[in-house]
Amino acid sequence: MIHASLLVEDKIMQPGFFNHLLLICQFELNRSFATRKGLLSMVTFAVIWYFILLYPLRFAAGIAVQDHGLNQHFSLFDFIGLGSSQHWSIPEFDVFWQLALIIFPMLSITMAADQTCSDRARGTLRFMVLRSSRDRIFFGRFTGVMLIQALLISAAAFSTLALVLSRDASLFTAALSDLFALIVNLVLIVLPFTAMMAALSAQVKSARQATLWAILIWTFMAGIVSGLAYYVPGLDFLKLLIPGYQLSEVAQLSGWQALQLAYIPLIQSLVLLTLGRWIMTRQTL
Amino acid sequence: MSSTIIQCQQLNHVYAGKVALNDINVELEAGEAIGLVGPNGAGKTTLLSILSGFLHPTSGTVSLFGQPPGATQLIGKVSALPQDARLDPSFTLKEQFIFYARLQGYTTQQAILEVNRVLEAFALSEAADEKPGVLSHGMAKRAAIAQALIGKPTLVLLDEPTAGLDPVNVRTVRSIIAEQTSSTTFIISSHDLAELDRLCRRILLLENGRLQIENIQVDEQQSATRFITLQMESCPAPEMTAKLAALDGVLQVTNPQKNEFVVAYNAEKHPTMDQQLMQCLQTNHWQYRQLSHGKTLEEKLFFSE
Numbered sequence: 041m042i043h044a045s046l047l048v049e050d051k052i053m054q055p056g057f058f059n060h061l062l063l064i065c066q067f068e069l070n071r072s073f074a075t076r077k078g079l080l081s082m083v084t085f086a087v088i089w090y091f092i093l094l095y096p097l098r099f100a101a102g103i104a105v106q107d108h109g110l111n112q113h114f115s116l117f118d119f120i121g122l123g124s125s126q127h128w129s130i131p132e133f134d135v136f137w138q139l140a141l142i143i144f145p146m147l148s149i150t151m152a153a154d155q156t157c158s159d160r161a162r163g164t165l166r167f168m169v170l171r172s173s174r175d176r177i178f179f180g181r182f183t184g185v186m187l188i189q190a191l192l193i194s195a196a197a198f199s200t201l202a203l204v205l206s207r208d209a210s211l212f213t214a215a216l217s218d219l220f221a222l223i224v225n226l227v228l229i230v231l232p233f234t235a236m237m238a239a240l241s242a243q244v245k246s247a248r249q250a251t252l253w254a255i256l257i258w259t260f261m262a263g264i265v266s267g268l269a270y271y272v273p274g275l276d277f278l279k280l281l282i283p284g285y286q287l288s289e290v291a292q293l294s295g296w297q298a299l300q301l302a303y304i305p306l307i308q309s310l311v312l313l314t315l316g317r318w319i320m321t322r323q324t325l
Numbered sequence: 326m327s328s329t330i331i332q333c334q335q336l337n338h339v340y341a342g343k344v345a346l347n348d349i350n351v352e353l354e355a356g357e358a359i360g361l362v363g364p365n366g367a368g369k370t371t372l373l374s375i376l377s378g379f380l381h382p383t384s385g386t387v388s389l390f391g392q393p394p395g396a397t398q399l400i401g402k403v404s405a406l407p408q409d410a411r412l413d414p415s416f417t418l419k420e421q422f423i424f425y426a427r428l429q430g431y432t433t434q435q436a437i438l439e440v441n442r443v444l445e446a447f448a449l450s451e452a453a454d455e456k457p458g459v460l461s462h463g464m465a466k467r468a469a470i471a472q473a474l475i476g477k478p479t480l481v482l483l484d485e486p487t488a489g490l491d492p493v494n495v496r497t498v499r500s501i502i503a504e505q506t507s508s509t510t511f512i513i514s515s516h517d518l519a520e521l522d523r524l525c526r527r528i529l530l531l532e533n534g535r536l537q538i539e540n541i542q543v544d545e546q547q548s549a550t551r552f553i554t555l556q557m558e559s560c561p562a563p564e565m566t567a568k569l570a571a572l573d574g575v576l577q578v579t580n581p582q583k584n585e586f587v588v589a590y591n592a593e594k595h596p597t598m599d600q601q602l603m604q605c606l607q608t609n610h611w612q613y614r615q616l617s618h619g620k621t622l623e624e625k626l627f628f629s630e
Contacts, residue, residue, distance in 0.1 A: 052401060052430040052476070063427050075415045163410025166379050167421075167472055170405055171428035173397050325379040 060172050064180025065187060072188045085147075089196055092143075093203060097135050101203070104131035128294040130215050132207075133222060136200045140193070140226055141291055145284050148189060148230040149254050152237035154247035155181040156320070161245045165325050178320040182238045182313065186227070189234065193226045218295055225298045229290065232283035232308035239316030242323055258283065283308055329391075330355045330480050330510055331376065336385035338371050338534075345371040347534035349385070353527075355479070358506055360521035361514040362626060363531035369514040370408050372531065373484050376512075377405040389480065401429040404478035406470050406486055412457040418444065418468055419453040422475060429476050439475060446501055447471040463490050470498060474505070481505075483513045487520055499524065522622040530626055539626065550576060551592040552620045553599060557584045558612035565611065572601055587620055 055063070072078040128134040156177065159165040168177055197219055204215050240250040240257075262282050269276040279285045286304040293300070329352055336349035345368045353359060361369050374380040375387055378395025392398045412421055419440055426436035444450050447467045457465060466489055473481050486502075487495045502511055502524055512529075515521055521528065528539040557565070562580050569578045569588055574595030579587045590598045599616060606613055619625075 052435075054397070054400065055428065055430045060428060063424070067424050070420075071415055077415055159413065162413075163407055164413045166377070166405075166407040166410045167412065167425060168428070169378060169395065170403065171400055171425055173395065176397075322381065324374075324381070 057176060060176040061180045061183055064172070064177060065184040068181060068184025069187065081151075085192060086195075089199065092139065093196075093199055097132065097139065097200065098203060100135040101132040104134055105207075128218055130204050130211060130218055132200055132204045133215070133218050134294070136197070137222060137294065138291060140196065140222070141229065141287055144189070144193060144226055144230050145233045145287070147192070148233035149237060149251055151189060152185045152234040153241060153250040153254070155185055155238050155241040157241045157244050157246055157250055160323070160325055163325075169325055174320050174323075175317060178238065178242065178317055179313075182234065182316075185238075186231065186234055189230050190223070190227050193230070194223050197222050197226075221296045221298065225290070225302075228299075228302050228305045229284075229287070232305045232312060235309040235312035235316065236283050239312050239319060242316050242320040280304060280307065281311070283312075328355055329353070330389060331512075332386075332388045334386045336375070336387060337383050338368070338375065338380070339383045340371075344534045346375075346382070346536075349534075349536045351529070351536055351538065353510075353512075355510045357526040358502060358511040358513055358524045360525035360528040360622075361512055361531065362516070362518065362521060362528060362622075367531040368534045369531055370484055372536075373405065373482050373512070373514055374407070377403070377407065377482055379407065401476050402478060403480045403482070404473040404475070405482040406473045406484055408484040410469065411465070412468060412472075414456055414458045417454045417456055418449065418460075422472060425472055426475050431476070443471045443475055446474070448497065463494055466490055467494060467498075474501070478509060481509055481511050483511060485515055486513060487515065487517055495520070518622040518626070528622070528626065549591060549593050550589055551598075551618070552624075553588045553590070553602060554615075554617050554619065554621055554624070555586040555588065555602065555606075555613055556615040556617075557586065558614060559584060560611045565609070568605060568609065569602070572598075572605060574598060574601070581624060584614075587624060 070078075073082065128137060156165060159168070165177065172180075201215055201219050204211055236254060236257075237250060240253050241247070244250050244253060262285075265275070265278045265282060269279060283305070285308075286301045290298050290301050331351070331353040333349045333351045336346055337344070338346040349372070361372070363369050371380065375382050376389065376394055378393075378399075387394055389396075389399055389403055412418070416424075422440040422443065423433070423436045426439050427433065431439055441450070441453075444453050447470065449464065449468055449471060452460060452464055452468070457468065460468065466486075470483070470486055473483065483502075486498055490498065499520065502513070505511075506524075511524070513521060513524065530537040530539055562583075565586065566578050566580055569575060569586065574590050575588055575598075576591060577589040579589075581587060588598070588602065592598070595601070599618070602616065
């Protein structure tokens with residue numbers, strides 16, 4: 041057996057940054073889709089989404105279809121506060137968009153809470169750090185969690201497309217562009233939430249702590265920044281620091297136009313990832 | 326092998342106002358296993374954690390093979406058994422080890438071969454598809470040591486490798502370390518001085534954060550005064566001490582603990598002291614358990630005058 045080891049030893053290549061990123065990503069995908077705990081979470085998500093799709097989404101979309109025929113300027117969604125000034129061309133996507141803007145950021149806070157904290161508390165991160173760098177682990181885990189969320193968002197969006205096609209199969213071509221716009225927009229929207237959880241996870245000891253801190257920080261930050269901006273309007277730009285700050289405005293937009301506010305989550309993610317990386321580099325493992 | 330593998334300069338570490346490492350200056354070369362001993366809280370784990378890149382020192386510089394701890398250039402070269410670290414409970418041993426091997430640069434096929442080799446060496450082949458949660462303490466410990474030996478690391482830092490292992494597994498670990506010492510330098514932190522005595526020629530003694538290097542065997546061989554340690558079955562200590570002290574060439578006899586005697590003698594004048602001692606024991610019908618040249622590591626480190 042020792043000979044086997046010696047034979048392979050000669051051909052070992054020092055892996056690069058992206059190679060490690062890929063391996064860590066792949067491992068995280070396995071954690072979500074190939075372990076019992078991960079599968080249980082996925083099945084739970086699927087069941088919950090199935091009921092959202094079957095009842096609120098289908099029901100609301102049904103009404104929206106009727107509204108489109110009756111009155112373009114008033115709908116049930118406007119009445120309950122889920123309305124938007126620009127409607128998506130497919131009513132089901134309109135409803136999906138409004139629901140997804142609430143569901144996926146919330147899901148992100150719970151799903152992305154344990155990027156490094158429990159592994160650090162358990163000592164598992166030490167085994168990894170001996171074979172990779174802190175940067176690679178931090179960004180690898182972040183990318184992995186983003187990829188999982190992108191898959192869930194895509195699955196949810198495609199299931200909505202199936203609902204659309206079950207109503208009217210001829211909408212397929214028209215729906216396709218909107219479908220991709222939905223996915224891209226939602227992935228961008230969860231990006232700063234995931235980055236915030238990456239930074240918190242690098243600091244705290246458990247996923248629960250990370251979630252609690254996220255809620256506290258988010259609430260206090262939103263309150264403080266809004267208060268400051270009220271008295272000193274020049275400080276209004278600080279709102280840019282709050283993940284999800286742009287959601288109420290994005291909700292008013294539709295299709296690829298919603299991307300006009302994409303710079304906000306991108307800047308937020310950049311800032312939060314820089315902060316997270318700084319914490320991770322200095323943290324004792 | 327004579328290259329510098331570890332270099333620490335003015336290394337200090339302070340935990341919440343308490344000095345854990347105090348001005349450590351050391352340069353270690355590749356070669357025989359190095360023992361790291363010291364009382365609880367002396368700073369052994371802190372030093373190993375800094376060397377492994379788990380902890381940043383308060384001040385001073387550290388380099389391994391000329392690189393700072395945690396540098397990517399050290400991947401596959403430096404490995405460690407961190408104290409109390411546990412494997413991921415969601416994956417089997419094999420899945421995790423293959424992942425680690427892949428991070429070290431192995432292809433999937435190479436990783437499988439290498440992981441099988443390591444698991445077999447530590448008698449863990451049957452547990453390969455088990456998750457860490459179902460392993461006994463001893464198996465989990467062996468698995469943690471096994472991960473440190475994936476690939477061919479040049480330097481392996483082991484923090485308490487045999488703590489909690491049964492004697493059979495201690496022997497397995499010992500023989501694996503002994504097998505690899507020609508290509509790998511081990512730094513072993515342990516309270517088991519007998520174990521370190523068997524494996525190490527150099528000992529780093531940490532006390533109150535300060536480091537002292539003991540080149541035990543070299544020191545003894547260079548000295549004219551040498552020692553023989555006698556471990557006896559029950560015997561009258563005062564009488565035996567007196568009789569041994571009366572032997573020609575004996576400089577001093579001490580009785581550090583029950584049934585153990587340390588005889589100091591002049592090796593140049595009396596090179597066959599061991600035979601004289603045996604004869605004395607036989608004449609007095611005293612049964613001995615063990616006669617060994619030199620002092621025990623415990624005596625050398627903590628009770629030497």
